[in-house]
Amino acid sequence: MTIKKSSTRDGNQSTPAASGKQARLTALQIVYEVFEKGQYANLALERTLRKSTLAWVDRHLVTEIVNGSVRMVRHLDWVLDLFLAKPVAKQQPWVRNILRISLYQLLFMDRIPDYACVDDAVKMANLKAGKRLGAVVNGVLRNYLRSREKIQIPAEDELQYLAVKYSYPDWLVREFLSLTDSAEVEGALIYLNS
Numbered sequence: 001m002t003i004k005k006s007s008t009r010d011g012n013q014s015t016p017a018a019s020g021k022q023a024r025l026t027a028l029q030i031v032y033e034v035f036e037k038g039q040y041a042n043l044a045l046e047r048t049l050r051k052s053t054l055a056w057v058d059r060h061l062v063t064e065i066v067n068g069s070v071r072m073v074r075h076l077d078w079v080l081d082l083f084l085a086k087p088v089a090k091q092q093p094w095v096r097n098i099l100r101i102s103l104y105q106l107l108f109m110d111r112i113p114d115y116a117c118v119d120d121a122v123k124m125a126n127l128k129a130g131k132r133l134g135a136v137v138n139g140v141l142r143n144y145l146r147s148r149e150k151i152q153i154p155a156e157d158e159l160q161y162l163a164v165k166y167s168y169p170d171w172l173v174r175e176f177l178s179l180t181d182s183a184e185v186e187g188a189l190i191y192l193n194s
Contacts, residue, residue: 020112023058024101024120027065028128032097034070041070069104071193074167076100079107079151083140094128098137103144114145158182166193 030048033039045066049059069076080088080099088096102121105112118141126134144151155161162182163173166189176185 020058020061020116021120021123023054023061024065024105025124026052026054026058027062027069027101028094028097028124030062030066031069031101032094034066035073035097035100036093041066064109065101065104068108069101072104072108072167073100074169075164076103076107076167078153078164079103079144080140082151083143083147092129092133095125095133095137098124098128099140102137102141106141106144106148118142118145162186162189166190168192 026048030039030041030044033044034041045063049062052059052062054062077088077100080103084091088099091099098121102117105117106114118138121141122134122138125137153161153164159170159173159177162168162177162185163170166186168189173185173189176188
């Protein structure tokens with residue numbers, strides 16, 4: 001059996017698994033620049049992809065991971081905090097962002113197998129933060145996978161529920177709720193995230 005190879009912009013060949021790993025590492029670097037260095041996601045993404053030799057399909061993967069992780073960061077951090085001893089905001093910066101992009105893939109991208117996502121996350125953590133923190137990443141993501149069906153955002157507080165679920169700031173959801181009912185607000189938030 002032969003492995004079909006994807007071609008990059010400059011004609012280099014790579015296996016699909018290797019190119020997916022490189023795409024996730026590229027996405028991590030961009031997300032790190034956004035959250036840790038204050039870069040604008042669209043500019044960091046454009047600058048990185050312009051210089052990249054990734055194949056088209058991998059560029060699409062990078063774009064989806066970056067844009068999705070940035071868009072859904074509040075939701076991602078809320079879920080991650082359920083599985084961390086200290087809040088995600090206090091985690092080592094590389095670990096924090098590896099967890100974010102990995103959880104985004106597990107939650108919202110069904111074409112990436114869970115095992116591949118976790119394996120790549122651990123390898124990235126080992127590379128960027130050391131084996132001890134790689135073990136933390138492994139534990140958090142595996143605990144999430146075991147518990148994901150039980151996770152529910154508490155619905156008692158309508159504002160918090162909508163803000164966390166759709167990853168918007170409280171002030172914006174509060175403003176929307178002052179204008180119309182929660183069903184319409186939820187519809188608007190879903191639309192804005194699409």
